[in-house]
Amino acid sequence: MHGTPLPDLDAAPEKRARIEIIPLIDVIFFLLATFVLFTLSLDRTGVIPLILPKVEVTPPPVFVPPVEPVMIQVSDQRNYYWDQEQISFELVRNRLADYATKAEAKVMLTSDDRANYGDTIRLLDAVRAAGITEVSIETRFRPTGR
Template identity: 45%
Template sequence: MDEALFNAAPKKARIEIIPLIDVVFFLLATFVLFTLSLDKIESIEIPLPKGGEPREAEDLTIYLQTTDHGLFHWKLGRTSPAEQLTASELGPRLETYRRSVANPRVLINGDDRAPFSETIRALDAVRLARIREVSLETVRN
């Protein structure tokens, strides 16, 4: 009879999953009870400002165009009509503009037929008026 015990096939090991499920449910219940016992976060109601229609910023840039006749076309913003100025009128006009606007900006554009010396004259007038923000507009044909 002892031989029958030795010749019998060995039993395979079984993994019991029920104790594992018990441990997982215990941890889940502990986590739920712990989170329910936390203090609730209290907040203060803050009245927020109401939004309105977005306003477009007013364009106070000077658009200065040089011509081949030694004249300058002066525009305050893109939509205003252009005024014609001579070189002697340009300096005082730029000084007045610098004093009247908080952040003076000048954009210089040269006419196709205007020599570059007219653009340099405009740049010199802007520099003498102590306007720091100046740009040259170039157009690719």
């Protein structure tokens, strides 16, 4: 018989090395379970009794719109204007005394570009004598009575 030789049936097949994953998974789960149980046993915290303060709820403050200041103007003819109404100096003093009783009394003083400095100071003194502390002096040009 001539031809190819027959394979030897008694010879062992060639074995390759391989890594078994199933035992590694078991080891990883064991380590994970051990770690979790160990950290849970460390969680022993002491309790301190506390009495927390009570919060008192107050209603929000009521919005009060700001009070517009009263505009008092002095002209070069010694005329006085209370919010564009021409009045005498004595009436200005009386109105200032009444106006000073309001909680947020504010006054803005203004004058013509030709008004006497002394008349403006006289008006400022009357405002202070009435007890009004919030006084503004306008520094821009304003026509008489406006």
